[in-house]
Amino acid sequence: MDRAVGDGGPAPKRDLTGTWAGPGSGAAVPRGINAQDPTAPPLTPLGKQLYDQNKPIGKYSPAGTNDPHNRYCDPFGFPQNMTNEIRGITITTLPNRTFILIQYMDVWREIWTDGRALPATVGGSGKDALDPRYNGYSVGHWEDDYTFVVDTTGLDDTTWTTKNGYPHSIDAHVQERFKRVDKNDLTLTITMDDPKLYTQQFFLGEEHFRWIPNQQLDDFTCIPSQVQEYLKEMGDPAGFDPNARSQRR
Secondary structure, three states, rough: OOOOOOOOOOOOOOOOOEEEEOOHOOOOOOOOOOOOOOOOOEEOHHHHHHHOOOHHHHHHHHHOOOOOHHHOOOOOOHHHHOOOOOOOEEEEEOOOOOEEEOOOOOOEEEEEOOOOOOOOOEEOOOOOOEEOOOOOEEEEEEOOOOEEEEEEOOOOOOOOOOOOOOOOOOOOOEEEEEEEEEEEEEEEEEEEEEOOOOOOOOEEEEEEEEEOOOOOOOOOOOOHHHHHHHHHHHHOOOOOOOOOOOOOO
């Protein structure tokens, strides 16, 4: 993947538009802080119960994991798709929305910038309740000329917060802060507040991105047939999943 050299000069004001290489793209982009293994605060009893049910591949092996992505190529969901396999992103801006295209699995996120509030009823039973979504519901605003703040809620609670199996509820509130340091450098910090599962807000991670001069991203995705073949090669009998949960789509 092509990457810029040097800082490129001052950052343009209120502009993240373009294609960026993430920390998973190679040594030219430094790995962030806590992104792959955040230091989580103490879990609530419900949070611990859910966490104990999850079996990440790093601890339980390919045959023992119940990670919905590693077993079936199910979407990471947000916020994990902004910290895990984050090789490249493209950001584009419309008058009332910002879109983020994530290279891995060709996922796109929609962030409203028209001043609307986050939805108050997601996952409820009322007539106005919205369904939870893999990427939730997001709104964004410029805090200053170089910092774009995104707030997200309404997340599908069958997905994991991190690859290590930390859970989240539908009502989790995730905040991202995109700071354009200069023309070629972008920093993202992520925090999460989920009182149902954690006793305090916590820092989920920091990621760094570098400008891609040719503005091109390679094709990179998870292919279910290849995953199943890998699991069989690792000793997982075809069609048998001892760790199956209702989270499979």
